[in-house]
């Protein structure tokens with residue numbers, strides 16, 4: 001998605017630890033005009049699919065999931081990383097190692113909001129080592145719902161997540177795939193853009 005790649009080149013900052021900082025428009029401050037375009041692009045890419053629910057994981061996936069869900073006119077469910085008094089009764093759980101928090105969470109989704117008969121699209125802002133998507137896919141499997149595919153805004157293609165998810169046979173659509181990024185020079189190479 002050219003608009004997104006241009007914005008990453010303009011405002012993205014490469015940090016130590018293979019972190020691409022895009023918090024000025026994607027996952028802290030959020031550019032809602034860009035989000036609307038992202039929502040439309042996922043709708044275009046998954047136009048052939050029957051989807052009745054979007055599943056994401058807090059925190060950074062939620063905003064993106066909402067604009068995608070608005071395109072499909074379906075609800076969003078987000079996996080919670082901490083138990084709250086609001087969730088009573090039966091839950092699906094899975095372990096997810098958070099990329100930026102550096103700890104493992106027992107994610108939870110209420111059984112009330114996901115189950116057999118649901119056709120689920122996973123949405124998240126980043127794909128790095130694949131832990132978040134693997135945890136969400138495990139929750140979908142436990143629920144008996146059908147996993148239609150996964151939509152990612154930025155995939156870091158030099159990390160293992162994309163290969164893991166594709167090798168499981170999950171349809172994965174990433175709007176921008178970063179094949180390499182150089183902290184010293186600030187250079188970002190996107191898949192498909194190589195000279």
Ligand SMILES: O=P(O)(O)OC[C@H]1O[C@H](OP(=O)(O)OP(=O)(O)O)[C@H](O)[C@@H]1O
Nearest residue numbers: 059060098099100127128129130131132
């Ligand atoms: O492919 P992975 O290695 O799982 O990395 C991707 C995940 O990492 C981030 O979550 P994180 O928990 O770091 O931060 P957040 O709370 O801002 O969503 C991001 O939002 C994805 O969910």
Ligand SMILES: O=c1[nH]c(=O)c2nc[nH]c2[nH]1
Nearest residue numbers: 018019020022099126128
């Ligand atoms: O802002 C972010 N930058 C990243 O590089 C990343 N990887 C996983 N999650 C991430 N979030």
